Amino acid sequence: MTQAPIHSIPTTGSAQWQAKAELFDYRQAANPVRAGLTEPIPLRQWDPALHQSGPTAVVPLDLSNELGCSAPATSPGLSANFLRIEPGEGLKAAANATSLLFYVLHGSGSLKRAGTPQLDWSAGDLFVLPAGEPPLLTAKATSVLYWVHDGPLLSHLGVEASTARFEPTHYPAALLQRELDQLLADPSSARSNRLSLLLANSDLPQSRTVTHTLWAMLGVVPAGAIQPPHRHQSVALDLIIDCDPGCYTLVGTELDASGAIANPSRIDWQSGGAFITPPGYWHAHVNSSERMSRLLPIQDSGLHTYLRSLDIRFSGGLQGNG
Numbered sequence: 001m002t003q004a005p006i007h008s009i010p011t012t013g014s015a016q017w018q019a020k021a022e023l024f025d026y027r028q029a030a031n032p033v034r035a036g037l038t039e040p041i042p043l044r045q046w047d048p049a050l051h052q053s054g055p056t057a058v059v060p061l062d063l064s065n066e067l068g069c070s071a072p073a074t075s076p077g078l079s080a081n082f083l084r085i086e087p088g089e090g091l092k093a094a095a096n097a098t099s100l101l102f103y104v105l106h107g108s109g110s111l112k113r114a115g116t117p118q119l120d121w122s123a124g125d126l127f128v129l130p131a132g133e134p135p136l137l138t139a140k141a142t143s144v145l146y147w148v149h150d151g152p153l154l155s156h157l158g159v160e161a162s163t164a165r166f167e168p169t170h171y172p173a174a175l176l177q178r179e180l181d182q183l184l185a186d187p188s189s190a191r192s193n194r195l196s197l198l199l200a201n202s203d204l205p206q207s208r209t210v211t212h213t214l215w216a217m218l219g220v221v222p223a224g225a226i227q228p229p230h231r232h233q234s235v236a237l238d239l240i241i242d243c244d245p246g247c248y249t250l251v252g253t254e255l256d257a258s259g260a261i262a263n264p265s266r267i268d269w270q271s272g273g274a275f276i277t278p279p280g281y282w283h284a285h286v287n288s289s290e291r292m293s294r295l296l297p298i299q300d301s302g303l304h305t306y307l308r309s310l311d312i313r314f315s316g317g318l319q320g321n322g
């Protein structure tokens with residue numbers, strides 16, 4: 001329900017200072033995150049069919065209408081996109097953003113950007129770029145990349161990104177796989193239902209995040225795993241790298257007396273698909289298939305960590321995050 005402010009006086013001349021001034025009864029405005037005002041972030045899922053055919057294009061996972069954002073946005077602060085690039089073609093990943101993160105779902109190619117050495121990328125690579133010229137991504141083979149940036153946050157602030165806060169950084173697939181294999185071989189991993197690598201950058205020692213605003217995790221969910229719920233105030237834009245049918249995430253706002261999620265929504269995973277986990281929601285990943293699955297959640301946890309507002313909590317103690 002829309003309620004008028006208790007003070008709103010149209011004025012002219014020097015009194016224009018008051019033209020936009022409003023006052024609300026505290027009870028009308030103390031919690032503006034509600035339907036019809038500041039829209040809550042919805043549960044949403046995107047099908048891999050979005051990138052499995054078609055021309056070279058940026059495919060935004062766009063909730064801007066629902067969220068009231070002026071440009072494509074997947075959450076209030078982040079934009080997630082699929083990039084599909086045909087062989088021999090190029091695409092400029094243009095965004096006014098402080099952090100651009102790319103994960104190569106499949107294919108291979110190169111990245112060129114003024115002032116930065118060329119990067120050759122292939123499937124399983126992840127790389128991040130700070131503010132600067134739009135990078136040109138050119139494909140050798142048909143390629144699909146997951147691209148997340150923080151442009152919507154800058155649009156909200158009304159600012160242009162001007163300062164690079166970290167060095168461009170590449171996490172090659174072979175490095176990620178080697179580290180993941182070491183984790184899987186660790187004797188303590190046999191008892192864990194959550195095995196994940198958090199990607200970090202030595203320019204950002206305090207947050208231990210992949211950029212100063214973004215957080216990235218390469219995680220595996222072993223066959224048969226049922227993870228205990230956890231929650232955090234960052235939003236998660238989850239990419240499913242690969243899975244068999246039977247993998248899903250349970251999501252809900254409350255825990256029951258046993259520590260399970262009460263009346264959860266179930267999001268069934270699809271290889272190459274994506275979904276959103278809203279801030280503050282309890283969530284738990286389950287793999288009832290017979291094969292290990294892999295996921296890549298991207299969050300705005302770098303920003304939340306800086307603001308000390310991450311508020312991550314685990315049902316039944318620390319088991320992992322994602």
Ligand SMILES: [Fe+2]
Pocket residue numbers: 230231232236283321322
């Ligand atoms: Fe999470």
